[in-house]
Amino acid sequence: MTPDAPAAPADLDLLYRDLSAAHLYPLWNIGRELLPNHPRPRAIPWLWRASVMYGLAERAIRAVPVDRGGERRVLSLGNPGLAGAPYAAGTLWGALQCLGPGETAPAHRHTPGAIRFVLRGTGVWTTVNGDPCDMEPGDLVLTPSWYWHDHTNGGDGTMFWFDGLDLPMVEALDAVFYEPYPEYSQPAGQRGQAGRNESERLHRPRYADGAARRAGPDPSPLLVYRWTRTSAELDRLARARRAPMASLEFVNPQTGASVLPTLSCSMHRIAPGGATAPVRRTGNAIFVVFRGAGRSVVGGQPMDWSEGDMFVVPSWAAAGHSSRSGADLFELADTPVLRALGIYREEVLG
Numbered sequence: 163m164t165p166d167a168p169a170a171p172a173d174l175d176l177l178y179r180d181l182s183a184a185h186l187y188p189l190w191n192i193g194r195e196l197l198p199n200h201p202r203p204r205a206i207p208w209l210w211r212a213s214v215m216y217g218l219a220e221r222a223i224r225a226v227p228v229d230r231g232g233e234r235r236v237l238s239l240g241n242p243g244l245a246g247a248p249y250a251a252g253t254l255w256g257a258l259q260c261l262g263p264g265e266t267a268p269a270h271r272h273t274p275g276a277i278r279f280v281l282r283g284t285g286v287w288t289t290v291n292g293d294p295c296d297m298e299p300g301d302l303v304l305t306p307s308w309y310w311h312d313h314t315n316g317g318d319g320t321m322f323w324f325d326g327l328d329l330p331m332v333e334a335l336d337a338v339f340y341e342p343y344p345e346y347s348q349p350a351g352q353r354g355q356a357g358r359n360e361s362e363r364l365h366r367p368r369y370a371d372g373a374a375r376r377a378g379p380d381p382s383p384l385l386v387y388r389w390t391r392t393s394a395e396l397d398r399l400a401r402a403r404r405a406p407m408a409s410l411e412f413v414n415p416q417t418g419a420s421v422l423p424t425l426s427c428s429m430h431r432i433a434p435g436g437a438t439a440p441v442r443r444t445g446n447a448i449f450v451v452f453r454g455a456g457r458s459v460v461g462g463q464p465m466d467w468s469e470g471d472m473f474v475v476p477s478w479a480a481a482g483h484s485s486r487s488g489a490d491l492f493e494l495a496d497t498p499v500l501r502a503l504g505i506y507r508e509e510v511l512g
């Protein structure tokens with residue numbers, strides 16, 4: 163069949179008007195935008211400074227109690243590229259949470275899965291499905307999808323930790339459910355008593371050298387990964403390979419897959435004077451500076467960081483890291499989802 167002669171401009175205008183009125187969109191005008199040659203995330207490379215965040219968190223402690231309703235004293239990282247959404251990147255929630263002495267953040271559960279990486283202070287435990295997990299700086303605590311969780315500060319100082327969630331992803335899938343626990347908090351004995359940290363009695367921590375190759379549908383049965391073990395493993399990896407940076411991923415001890423079906427957690431130790439080649443990957447990542455200072459170049463943008471700072475590496479932005487003094491970086495990413503769907507890519511540049 164031969165096409166008819168091109169429509170007159172007036173006919174085209176009419177066609178577009180009628181399509182619009184019928185809630186139909188012509189792909190031939192929007193296809194380039196829908197299918198760019200590579201990912202174009204709206205989130206931009208961005209850094210939040212500890213010096214700013216902690217001051218504001220201290221003010222929030224004085225001004226805002228932790229209660230039912232508000233549930234948590236959490237300052238969420240809002241990426242300036244995301245038009246006011248409280249998300250660090252299109253798929254990831256990242257935040258600084260703080261809890262003062264004697265405070266308990268009430269028990270609830272939700273379908274978004276979460277991880278906590280402890281930054282400052284001592285004395286808090288998170289009770290996860292009935293298992294009180296003590297939290298110390300450098301520890302990773304998991305609260306998988308639909309597990310009950312509450313936080314209690316039984317110590318005499320403020321405690322701060324990083325919260326990472328897959329909330330924007332679960333929201334995009336229209337699968338957010340939430341439920342408050344029938345009581346304010348789950349039963350838990352005091353720190354140091356028996357019947358706590360039960361998941362650690364049953365499972366040993368496991369780490370992948372570099373990154374887990376697999377994603378799995380089941381969350382890790384081990385709910386806490388202790389900093390002493392993580393740090394010893396980083397030391398071992400750094401000795402075995404004289405690279406500018408040693409990396410490990412926290413993995414499910416039973417399967418070797420990422421700790422949650424949606425989220426991967428990794429730790430990087432940059433050697434003093436180390437500088438990594440820039441790498442770009444599909445999927446978003448949030449980095450939290452645990453120890454030391456250094457510089458990352460993300461999507462061509464240099465970002466100087468020090469202890470407690472947090473920054474975002476959006477999907478497909480090349481990122482290289484360096485440190486004169488040496489540094490430890492925690493990383494949260496959505497890699498398991500991309501791997502599970504067969505759309506993960508990575509490329510070493512330079």
Ligand code: 1HN
Nearest residue numbers: 234236255259311325327329
């Ligand atoms: C949540 O439940 C926690 O349990 C922290 O500590 C941050 C952000 C969004 C939705 C739920 C927590 C959260 C959250």
